[in-house]
Amino acid sequence: xxxxSLLLIFVMIVLFIFANNSYSQEKKGxxxxxxxxxxxxxxxxxxxxxxxxxxxxxxxxxxxxxxxGEFHLKNIQPGIYExxxxxxxxSTEIVxxxxxxxxxxxxxTGEIKLKERKEITxxxxxxxxxxxxxxxxxxxxxx
Numbered sequence: 001x002x003x004x005s006l007l008l009i010f011v012m013i014v015l016f017i018f019a020n021n022s023y024s025q026e027k028k029g030x031x032x033x034x035x036x037x038x039x040x041x042x043x044x045x046x047x048x049x050x051x052x053x054x055x056x057x058x059x060x061x062x063x064x065x066x067x068x069g070e071f072h073l074k075n076i077q078p079g080i081y082e083x084x085x086x087x088x089x090x091s092t093e094i095v096x097x098x099x100x101x102x103x104x105x106x107x108x109t110g111e112i113k114l115k116e117r118k119e120i121t122x123x124x125x126x127x128x129x130x131x132x133x134x135x136x137x138x139x140x141x142x143x
Contacts, residue, residue, distance in 0.1 A: 026077075026078055026102055027078070027102050027105045028074070028075045028076055028077060028078070028100075028105065029076045029077075029078065029100035029101075029104070029105035029106055029107065030072060030073060030074045030075075030076060030105065030106050030107070031051060031072075031073045031076055031081070031083065031098060031100075031106075031107045031108075031109065032070070032071060032072040032073070032106070032107075032108055032109070033070070033071060033083075033095075033108060033109030033110060033111070033112055034065075034068070034069050034070045034071075034109075034110070034111050034112065035047040035049075035065050035069045035070075035071070035085055035087070035111075035112045035114060036069055036111055036112070036113055036114070037090075037113070037114060037116075038113040038114060038115045038116070039116070041111075041113075042069075043065070043067070043068050043069025043070070044065055044069045044087055044090075044114060045065060045066065045067045045068075045069065046064050046065060046087070047064065047065040047069065047071075047085055047086065047087040047114070048062065048064060048084075048085070048086045048087065049062055049063050049064065049065065049071045049073070049083060049084075049085055050062040050083070050084045050085075050086075051073060051076070051081050051082075051083055051098075052081060052082050052083075052084065053079060053080075053081060054079075054080040054081055054082050054096065054097070054098075055080070060076070060077075060081065061073055061076070076100050077100070078100050078101050078102060079099075079100060080097065080098065080099050080100075081098040081099075081100070082094055082095060082096045082097070082098060083095040083098060083109060085112050085114065086114075087114055089116065089117055090114040090115060090116055090117055091114060091115045091116075091117050093112050093113075093114060095109050095112065
């Protein structure tokens with residue numbers, strides 16, 4: 001009876017290890033796409049790509065676009081994400097519902113177009129006064 005119990009415990013441990021190992025080896029995925037200017041469709045180099053976990057909005061990873069406006073993020077754990085794409089002077093675009101799973105490991109955003117941000121501000125006046133310098137101070141500066 002004792003040997004059957006030990007055998008049962010051994011089999012359960014082996015099954016637990018294999019089940020846990022196969023779960024942890026779930027396929028990782030990738031997210032790729034291209035970022036362009038809305039006007040002219042030319043690629044945007046150095047656009048910022050941030051990947052957030054949908055739901056809790058925790059930042060998972062990020063990258064910059066290359067000279068062709070393309071990005072490719074690898075080793076993304078299975079889950080649901082959103083991508084935030086930004087570039088200085090342009091509106092931020094958000095791609096939601098990016099699903100990475102065992103059956104669909106690669107997600108392509110397609111072409112993402114950023115619009116120029118046009119902000120109108122009121123007149124800005126910068127005023128300052130230069131300090132008065134004496135001839136004595138000028139003479140010490142040249143010595």
